[in-house]
Amino acid sequence: MAIEKLKRAWFLVERGELDSLIQALADSKTTHVVDLKEEPQAAGQEEASPAGQLFLSPNQSSGSAAAAEKVNKLSRVLDVLDAFAPPKRRFHENFVNLPAEMRPEEFERAVAEVRVDPLYERVTAINREHAAVTKKADELRSRIDQLDPWAEAMAPPTGLQRCGADLGTVPARLLPKLQHTVGESETIAVHVGLTVKSATLVAAVWLRGADGDGDASATELLEEHDFESLGLEPGAGKIADVVKNLRAELAVAEAQGDELTQQAASVAETRRAVLAARAYWQAEVEQGAASGKTLASNRIAILSGYVRVRELKKLEDLLSRDFPSVSLVTRDPQPGEDVPVSLGGARIFAPAQFLTSMFGLPSYFEFDPSPYIFFTFLIFFGFCFGDVVYGLMLFGLGWWLARKSRDYPSLARFFGLLMWGGVASIVVGLITQSWAADLFATDPVSGEAKYLGGGPLASAFIRMQQKLTLVNPLKKTVLVLGVALVLGMFNQFYGMMLLMYREWRKGHYFAAVCDGGLWLVFLPGLLLLLGSAAASLDPVWAQVALGMVAVSGVGLVLTQGRREKTFLGKAITGVVSLYGILGTYGTTSFIGDILSYSRLLALGLTTYIIGFSINIIAELLTGIPWVGWGLCVLAVIGGHCGNFLISILGGFVHSARLIFVEFFTKFYEGSAKPFAPLGAPQTVRVIDDR
Amino acid sequence: MEELWKVYFLQTGMGWTIIGGIAAVMLGGIGSAKGIRIAATQGAGVMSEKPELFGKLLVLMALPGTQGFYGLIVAVMMCLQTGIMAGEVTVTPLVGMALMFVGVCTGMVLWLSAVNQGRTSAASINLTAKKPEESGRAIILPALVETYAVVALLAAILLILWVTNKEATFAEPVLKMITETTPPAG
Numbered sequence: 001m002a003i004e005k006l007k008r009a010w011f012l013v014e015r016g017e018l019d020s021l022i023q024a025l026a027d028s029k030t031t032h033v034v035d036l037k038e039e040p041q042a043a044g045q046e047e048a049s050p051a052g053q054l055f056l057s058p059n060q061s062s063g064s065a066a067a068a069e070k071v072n073k074l075s076r077v078l079d080v081l082d083a084f085a086p087p088k089r090r091f092h093e094n095f096v097n098l099p100a101e102m103r104p105e106e107f108e109r110a111v112a113e114v115r116v117d118p119l120y121e122r123v124t125a126i127n128r129e130h131a132a133v134t135k136k137a138d139e140l141r142s143r144i145d146q147l148d149p150w151a152e153a154m155a156p157p158t159g160l161q162r163c164g165a166d167l168g169t170v171p172a173r174l175l176p177k178l179q180h181t182v183g184e185s186e187t188i189a190v191h192v193g194l195t196v197k198s199a200t201l202v203a204a205v206w207l208r209g210a211d212g213d214g215d216a217s218a219t220e221l222l223e224e225h226d227f228e229s230l231g232l233e234p235g236a237g238k239i240a241d242v243v244k245n246l247r248a249e250l251a252v253a254e255a256q257g258d259e260l261t262q263q264a265a266s267v268a269e270t271r272r273a274v275l276a277a278r279a280y281w282q283a284e285v286e287q288g289a290a291s292g293k294t295l296a297s298n299r300i301a302i303l304s305g306y307v308r309v310r311e312l313k314k315l316e317d318l319l320s321r322d323f324p325s326v327s328l329v330t331r332d333p334q335p336g337e338d339v340p341v342s343l344g345g346a347r348i349f350a351p352a353q354f355l356t357s358m359f360g361l362p363s364y365f366e367f368d369p370s371p372y373i374f375f376t377f378l379i380f381f382g383f384c385f386g387d388v389v390y391g392l393m394l395f396g397l398g399w400w401l402a403r404k405s406r407d408y409p410s411l412a413r414f415f416g417l418l419m420w421g422g423v424a425s426i427v428v429g430l431i432t433q434s435w436a437a438d439l440f441a442t443d444p445v446s447g448e449a450k451y452l453g454g455g456p457l458a459s460a461f462i463r464m465q466q467k468l469t470l471v472n473p474l475k476k477t478v479l480v481l482g483v484a485l486v487l488g489m490f491n492q493f494y495g496m497m498l499l500m501y502r503e504w505r506k507g508h509y510f511a512a513v514c515d516g517g518l519w520l521v522f523l524p525g526l527l528l529l530l531g532s533a534a535a536s537l538d539p540v541w542a543q544v545a546l547g548m549v550a551v552s553g554v555g556l557v558l559t560q561g562r563r564e565k566t567f568l569g570k571a572i573t574g575v576v577s578l579y580g581i582l583g584t585y586g587t588t589s590f591i592g593d594i595l596s597y598s599r600l601l602a603l604g605l606t607t608y609i610i611g612f613s614i615n616i617i618a619e620l621l622t623g624i625p626w627v628g629w630g631l632c633v634l635a636v637i638g639g640h641c642g643n644f645l646i647s648i649l650g651g652f653v654h655s656a657r658l659i660f661v662e663f664f665t666k667f668y669e670g671s672a673k674p675f676a677p678l679g680a681p682q683t684v685r686v687i688d689d690r
Numbered sequence: 691m692e693e694l695w696k697v698y699f700l701q702t703g704m705g706w707t708i709i710g711g712i713a714a715v716m717l718g719g720i721g722s723a724k725g726i727r728i729a730a731t732q733g734a735g736v737m738s739e740k741p742e743l744f745g746k747l748l749v750l751m752a753l754p755g756t757q758g759f760y761g762l763i764v765a766v767m768m769c770l771q772t773g774i775m776a777g778e779v780t781v782t783p784l785v786g787m788a789l790m791f792v793g794v795c796t797g798m799v800l801w802l803s804a805v806n807q808g809r810t811s812a813a814s815i816n817l818t819a820k821k822p823e824e825s826g827r828a829i830i831l832p833a834l835v836e837t838y839a840v841v842a843l844l845a846a847i848l849l850i851l852w853v854t855n856k857e858a859t860f861a862e863p864v865l866k867m868i869t870e871t872t873p874p875a876g
Contacts, residue, residue, distance in 0.1 A: 354745075357745070358745045358746060358748075358749070358825075359746075359825065359826045359829075360746075360823055360824075360825050360826040361823075477766055477767075477770050477775075478767075478770060481763070481767075588837070591840070591844065592836075592837050592840040592841070595840045595843055595844055596756070596836075596840060598759070598760070598763050598843070599756060599759045599760075601763065602759035602760075602762045602763050602766075603759065605762070605766065606762070650755075653748060653749060653752040653755075654752070654755075654756075654759075656748075656749055657749050657752065657753065657756075660749055660826070660829050661749075661753075661829055661830070661833045664826065665830055665833075668826070669826060669827070670823075670825075670826040671823045671824060671826060671827070672823070673823055
C-alpha cells in the first residue's frame with residue numbers, strides 16, 4: 001500500500017500536432033496535465049524545466065468555449081428532464097451515483113444524433129411554458145379559495161353613477177367598530193353577510209360626491225377596518241358563477257400542465273443519449289483546457305504533466321508509434337512541486353483508502369496512512385456495530401455491492417470496507433454475546449433459550465455462545481468503557497509513533513524525538529504517576545513515573561517552542577505546550593482525545609439496546625390472536641433491518657471521526673490533489689469489449 | 691403520589707438520579723440534534739451544487755452528534771453507580787440530588803457546545819466547499835469546540851464516581867452540618 005510513483009513529463013511537440021497529441025493522451029488516460037502558465041518559474045528551476053529555458057508565449061485554447069456552452073446547455077436539459085421525469089434507479093444506485101454505462105456504438109450514435117441547440121430550445125420552452133401554466137393554476141386555485149366561501153353573494157351591480165360599491169371581508173372582531181363608524185357617517189353604508197373562519201362578508205356602498213372625493217374617504221375608512229376587497233368586476237353576477245368559470249380555467253391550465261409534462265417525459269426517453277453527448281462535449285472541454293495549459297510558439301508547443309511509472313512504457317510506445325516527432329522528457333518529482341497523488345498497492349488495504357480519500361490525499365512526499373488505519377477502523381466499527389447477525393448481513397451486503405461496483409474503484413473500496421466491517425462486527429458480537437441483540441440469548445432464571453429454542457440443537461448453540469462470550473457490555477458497562485478508553489489511549493500513542501515515523505522518513509531526527517518521542521515518555525509517565533497514586537502501587541513505580549514526567553517534561557519545555565523567534569516566545573510555547581494549546585500535543589488534548597473514545601461504548605450499547613427492545617416488542621405481539629406470530633416475525637425482521645441500517649450509519653461515521661479527528665491530527669495532513677488523467681471517465685462509462 | 695414522592699425522593703435518591711440522567715441525555719440529545727441540523731442544512735446546500743463532496747461533508751455534519759452520546763454515557767454511569775441498573779438502589783436522597791445537579795449542568799454544557807459546534811461545522815463545510823483539499827483541516831475547527839463537552843463529560847464521570855463512592859462520606863458532613871445548624875423545633 002503506497003503512493004504510486006509518478007514521473008514528471010514534458011512533451012515537446014510541433015504546434016500543428018498538439019491537438020492530435022492531446023486527443024491521443026486523452027484516449028490513453030495516462031497523463032495528468034498541469035498548467036504550465038500557473039507554475040512559478042522559481043530561480044534555479046530553469047535548468048530542470050525545459051519550459052523555463054524556452055521563453056514561450058502562452059497558447060490560447062481553441063474551441064473549448066463553444067464546447068463548454070454545449071455542456072452547460074445539456075446539463076440544463078438534464079436538470080429539467082430529471083425534474084419532470086426522475087430517472088429510474090437500480091437498488092444499489094439509491095446509495096451511490098454511478099456513471100451511465102454504454103457500448104461504443106450507442107455512445108457514438110448518441111453523440112451524432114443529439115442536436116444540442118434545438119434540444120435545449122425545446123426543453124427550455126417546455127420548462128418555461130410549464131412554469132407559466134403552473135403559476136396561472138396556482139393563482140386560479142388561490143382565487144377560488146378566496147371566493148368559494150362567499151359563493152351565494154353577488155358582485156356589485158353595474159351602472160352606478162353617483163355611488164361606489166364594493167364587496168369584501170373584514171375580520172369579525174373589527175365588525176362592531178366598522179358598524180359604529182359607518183353609523184356615524186352619512187355617506188357610507190354597509191350590509192353584513194356571512195362569517196366564515198373569523199372573516200365577515202361586507203357589502204359597502206358610498207356616495208361619490210361631486211368631485212369624486214367620496215371614493216377616497218370610503219376606501220380610507222374601510223382600510224382602517226382591515227377591509228379586503230374580493231376584487232370582483234361590477235356586474236360579474238353571482239360569485240358561484242365566477243367560481244365556476246375559474247374552475248373551468250383551472251381545468252384547462254392543469255390539462256396544459258399535464259400535456260407539457262408528457263412532452264418532457266417523451267424527451268426524457270432520450271436521457272442516455274443526452275448523457276452521452278454531455279460526456280463527449282465535456283471531454284472536448286477538457287482537451288481544450290489541456291491545450292490552454294501548454295506553452296507554445298508558432299512552431300513548437302510544450303505540454304507537461306505527470307505519468308504513473310507503471311504506465312510510462314505504454315506512453316512511450318504510444319509516442320514512438322503515433323508521434324515519432326514528439327520528444328518526451330521525464331524526471332522524478334521534486335520537493336516543492338504540487339504533485340498529484342494516486343494511491344495504489346496491496347489490495348487487502350485498499351478499502352481503507354476510501355477513508356484516506358474522504359479526509360484528503362497525502363502529499364506525494366509523505367506516506368499513505370491507509371494500512372495504518374485499516375485495523376483500528378475495523379476495531380472501532382466492530383465496537384459500535386458488534387453483533388453476529390448484523391455482521392453477517394453486513395458482510396453479505398458489502399460483498400455483493402463490492403462485486404457490483406468492482407469497475408468503480410472508489411465505490412468498491414467503500415463496500416469492501418463495509419464487508420470487512422461486517423467481519424469485525426461478527427467477532428465483537430461473538431465475544432459480547434450479541435446475536436440480533438438477545439434474540440438467541442438464554443433466560444437467566446431457567447437457563448433455557450429466551451426467545452428461540454428448546455431441544456438439543458438449541459442447547460448446543462447456547463453452549464457455543466457461552467463459551468465464546470468474554471463480556472456482556474450491559475452487565476460490565478464500566479469495564480467495557482475502560483476497554484474503550486484504553487483502546488483510545490493506545491491509538492493516541494500509535495498516532496504519536498506515526499508522527500515520529502513521518503519525521504524520521506524525512507530525515508528530521510531531532511523533530512521525531514522532540515515532537516513524538518518525548519510525548520511518548522511524558523504521557524505514559526503521567527498516567528503511571530496518577531495510577532500509582534490511585535491504586536497505591538509500589539513506590540518504585542511512582543519514582544519511575546516521576547522521573548519519566550520530569551525528564552520528558554523538561555525536554556518538551558525546552559524544545560516545543562523551538563520554532564519561535566524570540567526567547568520569550570520559545571519559553572511561553574514550551575511551557576504552555578504541556579497544557580496543550582501550543583506545540584504538537586498536550587495533556588488536555590490527550591485527555592480529551594481519550595474520552596472521545598467513550599462513544600464506542602455508547603454506540604455499541606445503542607445498537608444492542610434498540611435490538612433488545614425490538615425483541616421485547618415482537619414477543620409481546622405473539623399474544624395477539626390469529627395474527628400474533630405473523631406480526632412478531634414482521635416486527636423482528638423489520639425492526640432489526642431498521643436497526644441494522646441506522647447503526648451502520650452511526651458506526652461508520654463515528655469510527656471515521658475517531659480516525660480523522662483524534663488520530664490523523666497527530667501526524668497527517670491530507671491536502672494533495674488527486675491524480676486525474678486526461679480523458680478519464682466521469683459521467684459516462686463506455687464499455688468496449690473489443 | 692405522596693407514596694411515590696416518599697419512595698423515590700425521600701427514602702432513596704432514585705428519583706433525583708433519574709432526573710439527572712434524563713436531563714443529561716435530553717439536553718445532550720437536543721443539542722446534538724440542533725447542531726446536526728445547523729451543519730446538515732449547510733451541507734445540503736453545498737451538496738445541491740457539489741454532490742461529490744458528500745463523503746467529505748458527512749463527518750463534518752455528524753460531529754455535533756457526539757454530545758448526545760456523552761449524555762448517554764453520563765446517564766448510564768449514574769444508573770450503574772447508584773444500583774438502578776442492577777435493581778438494587780443504594781443511593782441516598784442527598785447523593786441523588788447531587789447527581790441531579792451533575793446531570794443538569796453537564797446536559798447544559800453538552801447542549802450549548804453541540805449547537806456551537808454545529809455552527810462551526812457549518813463554517814467548515816463552507817471552507818470544504820470552496821477548497822475540498824482542505825477538508826482535513828476543516829474538521830479540526832469544530833473539534834476544538836467539542837473540547838468543552840469532553841471536559842464536562844470528564845467532570846461528570848469523576849463527580850459521579852466520587853459522589854457515589856460508598857467508602858467516602860460525601861453526605862455525612864453535610865447532614866451533620868444541617869442537623870447542627872437547624873434549631874430544635876419549638
